[in-house]
Amino acid sequence: MSEFFHHIDSNWTLFLDRDGVINKRPPGDYIKKWEEFEFLPGVQDALNILSKKFTRIIVITNQQGIGKGLMTEEDLQKIHQKMKAYVTKNGGRIDAIYYCPDLAGAENNCRKPGTFMAEQAKRDFPEIDFSKSVMVGDTLSDMEFGRNTGMKTVFINSDNSFLDPATYDYSFIDLLAFAKAIGGNR
Template sequence: MRAVFLDRDGTIIEDMVYLSDPERLRFLKGAVEGLKRLYSAGYELFVVTNQSGLKRGFLSLERLLVIHRKLDLLLRREGIIVKKFAFCPHHPNERCRCRKPETFMVKRILKEYPDIDLEESYTVGDKYTDVLLGQKVGTKTILIGDRDAGKARPDYIARDLLQASEIILKKG
């Protein structure tokens, strides 16, 4: 099974610092079309997101789940199924195993979906931590936007999720 592990904020939706109101959820340009192309081509989609706003008190777990349900509903209306939304609630200063670039979220997904072929899969996100996560688990990586990836060297750079989908579909 081929999969795409996707960051949420700044990749699929607008990065609003600590989004806590589901009504403010906005797709980034090209995101829905890119996801639609990937899903139609047979890629399984997984969202893996750091959400330290939980630990910082900017939103509750219930509120985060409402946001993810709304995002899921909006994508389903477009014919796109996200298999799982995984998140890390911890503060960046905590030493947890799940905050990207740590691999716990992906490893948990792999336990549930053991047929995922990591060598044929991608990790896509707008931060160096997304690139490092993909490298640690053995996927190809795409950095969205023109942020400095630091020491992480993505396999590809795309301006948005639509262009990332074009790269994935071309390269396989």
């Protein structure tokens, strides 16, 4: 695997997209309640490995279902509380979750690929160095978000979708494959 992964140490921060990386992405819909949330295979094992590797694990997620009125911020908070509790109970860790409820077409929105959520994380965790951070996601906006902040980017290509390799640094079939690639380097 890439020599780069040998340089990741406990000073690094991991940024993760949620839908399509941690949980199954519902086609053409949104996760509106916990009962609709389904972890992707291998995610818990991946988070256990990654929790030992990275100082911070931060989830960054666009959630325009709120802006569309399909769910409330309280609904989303309940989903995230249960997700974090489950991950922690099973030996993993998520330090913080940042979300944007704005509609994609709204002016001055906080959505990825804009850097607003990364800036929020940096305010809350001043030790974050974006040049020592990795963004893992499954969409072009995730990769652009990582590039816009100066992070290394990892594309999760679980559905064999095409994304121009010039838009990301590394690609893996799922989060567990990424975790295994870097997990033994500490």
